[in-house]
Amino acid sequence: xxxxxxxxxxxxxxxxxxxxxxxxxxxxxxxxxxxxxxxxxxxxxxxxxxxxxxxxxxxxxxxxxxxxxxxxxxxxxxxxxxxxxxxxxxxxxxxxxxxxxxxxxxxxxxxxxxxxxxxxxxxxxxxxxxxxxxxxxxxxxxxxxxxxxxxxxxxxxxxxxxxxxxxxxxxxxxxxxxxxxxxxxxxxxxxxxxxxxxxxxxxxxxxxxxxxxxxxxxxxxxxxxxxxxxxxxxxxxxxxxxxxxxxxxxxxxxxxxxxxxxxxxxxxxxxxxxxxxxxxxxxxxxxxxxxxxxxxxxxxxxxxxxxxxxxxxxxxxxxxxxxxxxxxxxxxxxxxxxxxxxxxxxxxxxxxxxxxxxxxxxxxxxxxxxxxxxxxxxxxxxxxxxxxxxxxxxxxxxxxxxxxxxxxxxxxxxxxxxxxxxxxxxxxxxxxxxxxxxxxxxxxxxxxxxxxxxxxxxxxxxxxxxxxxxxxxxxxxxxxxxxxxxxxxxxxxxxxxxxxxxxxxx
Numbered sequence: 001x002x003x004x005x006x007x008x009x010x011x012x013x014x015x016x017x018x019x020x021x022x023x024x025x026x027x028x029x030x031x032x033x034x035x036x037x038x039x040x041x042x043x044x045x046x047x048x049x050x051x052x053x054x055x056x057x058x059x060x061x062x063x064x065x066x067x068x069x070x071x072x073x074x075x076x077x078x079x080x081x082x083x084x085x086x087x088x089x090x091x092x093x094x095x096x097x098x099x100x101x102x103x104x105x106x107x108x109x110x111x112x113x114x115x116x117x118x119x120x121x122x123x124x125x126x127x128x129x130x131x132x133x134x135x136x137x138x139x140x141x142x143x144x145x146x147x148x149x150x151x152x153x154x155x156x157x158x159x160x161x162x163x164x165x166x167x168x169x170x171x172x173x174x175x176x177x178x179x180x181x182x183x184x185x186x187x188x189x190x191x192x193x194x195x196x197x198x199x200x201x202x203x204x205x206x207x208x209x210x211x212x213x214x215x216x217x218x219x220x221x222x223x224x225x226x227x228x229x230x231x232x233x234x235x236x237x238x239x240x241x242x243x244x245x246x247x248x249x250x251x252x253x254x255x256x257x258x259x260x261x262x263x264x265x266x267x268x269x270x271x272x273x274x275x276x277x278x279x280x281x282x283x284x285x286x287x288x289x290x291x292x293x294x295x296x297x298x299x300x301x302x303x304x305x306x307x308x309x310x311x312x313x314x315x316x317x318x319x320x321x322x323x324x325x326x327x328x329x330x331x332x333x334x335x336x337x338x339x340x341x342x343x344x345x346x347x348x349x350x351x352x353x354x355x356x357x358x359x360x361x362x363x364x365x366x367x368x369x370x371x372x373x374x375x376x377x378x379x380x381x382x383x384x385x386x387x388x389x390x391x392x393x394x395x396x397x398x399x400x401x402x403x404x405x406x407x408x409x410x411x412x413x414x415x416x417x418x419x420x421x422x423x424x425x426x427x428x429x430x431x432x433x434x435x436x437x438x439x440x441x442x443x444x445x446x447x448x449x450x451x452x453x454x455x456x457x458x459x460x461x462x463x464x465x466x467x468x469x470x471x472x473x474x475x476x477x478x479x480x481x482x483x484x485x486x487x488x489x490x491x492x493x494x495x496x497x498x499x500x501x502x503x504x505x506x
Contacts, residue, residue: 030273098114
């Protein structure tokens, strides 16, 4: 049992990344990292979830205009975790995010669990984003007069349950209808090529998409301000704190992504300085944008009208708000275009992050060594990137979005929880280790609050999320026992935690 909790020396991790054939190209600066963080954070959340968060649904009360407070409340919770991520990312400047951090602090078995769990946040979460992207893209193409067959834009299960006309119209092979989401496959394949091409190209593409969606959100704000009515903000919190808390739980999805910055540690020029700037800067910028958009959105549509919105309107709340005030012209089309761009940026950054987590686990022997290969020309983990793209593409083609979203929330909160705990542990295990960035107010207050809030949010998740998460972790432990435990490089070398170092690895 003791061998399951072996921790990996930070020096060994850093030495592995400096081998010529396995090193990545350090080309990213703080602006690149902030752009990546905003690219991963501002996406489906602001363009899709604020309608439901403001209006509520059958199971949850709506926040109403107090959606503004919901965003601030969630930002405070994420800020505690963001500070912990910033300290660990500067202390352990290695790709792998929470997986690498827990390997150094809590041991191999916990690192495996968190690495397996991160597949939920990045790969499974990306499946949901790819499906959502395909829906928006289909709507945008239809507005441009390009009408794809419906059997190429939806998964089979959804069509079988809700769209019998699609099943009837689809071509059949041996009596089986051919129904799959071609758009989802296409976008995942395209982004996988971009990611193999190089992190600089990926960063530039993300920066361009971030600028586009910020311009589109700015357009929404500028156009919407003309139609804002202060009386629409009354009553401010129609369902009290219950509505605010429910809204915060929903818009939590809008903040998933800032932690993806830490997966680029080995491609950052000065990780000790730039990673904290990227993580906290993208979180702060995203929160400011969210609050401004929420102010305008709730000022356009009164709460009773929000409650009367259909599910499809709530799925596209910004365009629905503009249409509510009579704007159905080019502005609505541009906002829809911005939503497609926002989803694309999220897909790109999460595909990037998942490949690097696979690479980190493969370096440690917990996954096949081929996943750690680095392209000799582009200096990117091309095998992990391609396999991630194939897996996400296949699932996105045939899966229902609700099935994918259910897992993402609990998986992300579990990862955040362990990162907060890891900061406190390392403060006591390695108090003298140089820390380019330190969580303020000591080793317990902010990490403890972050862990407590994460536990609180996990406790309020539905029972089905717990069951699916438990089954997923059980499957991961089976893989670990059959493969990772036997092939672990740490165990094979009989490694133990090294003494506290005196040099700054950043």
